[in-house]
Amino acid sequence: MSAVGRGTYRHGDLRGTLLSAGIEMARDGGPDAVVLREATRRAGVSPNAAYRHFADRRALLLAVSATAQGLAADSMEAAIASVPDSGDPKNDARQELRAVGLGYLAFAREEPGLFRTAFSVPDDLGNAESPTKAGEGGRTPFQLLAGVLDHLVEVGAMPEERRRGAELLAWSSVHGLGMLMIDGPLRGLTPEMIEEASERLVDMVARGL
């Protein structure tokens, strides 16, 4: 039984524990609430112990952000899975696109802190397919979106010449609604209004793409 096999030396799995603590803090208060000292406190460990596992606070935050993106992927994947098979491939593909957007927005609504931590932490699009950001299904939010767009093209529900860069357009729309309703001037919307706006927004995207 090697040291690696049983997790980390001594503590068991301090890295994982700090990450979990970070997720909980992000859940409650977004990225700014991810505090390195607090994470060590929750892990029952001295503050500097964190530096064995993360170069600095930013490294912890990026790890938390990646994990949060994985959770967003789970929400999106669940929404896709719930789309009933209508027998009409074009319709199915469109419903999947809607589902991806609605899953993203559901995550924003249900886990605003994690949502902001996932998608408001500066990162590069080049890392959008990093496995650290994948959900249980093994795919990242970006990959899920790209997948349904590919599917739309495959079944002929979207002209191929519009495919390139379509991720950005679809993503922007749902992301904007998410941010405005969490953090911005749409904060005061009732759940019904949010629900309606979400539905109409994904419809608009499906039409406009």
Place this chain on the structure above:
Amino acid sequence: MSAVGRGTYRHGDLRGTLLSAGIEMARDGGPDAVVLREATRRAGVSPNAAYRHFADRRALLLAVSATAQGLAADSMEAAIASVPDSGDPKNDARQELRAVGLGYLAFAREEPGLFRTAFSVPDDLGNAESPTKAGEGGRTPFQLLAGVLDHLVEVGAMPEERRRGAELLAWSSVHGLGMLMIDGPLRGLTPEMIEEASERLVDMVARGL
């Protein structure tokens, strides 16, 4: 010459000076960079002097946010003004809608710190028409958007039954792109890519609304 007439007692106009300092800090670092003590330092005044003019840090931040929204309105208004008169009212109205979106995105690109301060600070939609958020033209970003949507309906370029709540849909889309490219995973996009994405996004919205 009354005390009010010449601004504030003694300092001249400490409130205005603190507000300006806040704007500069927001410009450089977004809402988190709006630091009450630093504002007083820049004004050459003791830290607690700020409390004569703002109840607390949050009050200062909200004032800065409102001012930043006014600057966003200026950018949008400039974009609307630059739309050439084509003689075709429907086309003009559509171009105005595009312009509102592009002006918003230009502001995000040119003043990312102010953009985040304007639109990422929790507020209520009920205050979206407060005069403190108006630009030089006297209208807030929300009012400008609502105006071009009304215009679209007037000239028959948009069915009336789609008008209600259309602000939210249009706003979400451009806001999302703005946030993703400033603060999120689209940070690394080149100016050309941003330009293209912006154009395509406002087209998508115009089509999808």
Place this chain on the structure above:
DNA sequence: TGTACATCAGTGAACGCGCGTTCACTGATGTAC
């Protein structure tokens, strides 16, 4: 198998920092008589 040794995860203490906010105050100004 038993023992000396190397490893390295976590410790304890301290650093410098800057923040928001409160207290009792001062003294230049405008004003009432």
Place this chain on the structure above:
DNA sequence: TGTACATCAGTGAACGCGCGTTCACTGATGTAC
């Protein structure tokens, strides 16, 4: 007009707080002989 007075914008000092990060260290563990 001259003087006493009230106002209140800004002062000076201090509060408690918590942060990220660095230092030299310790001691339980796995391992080599």
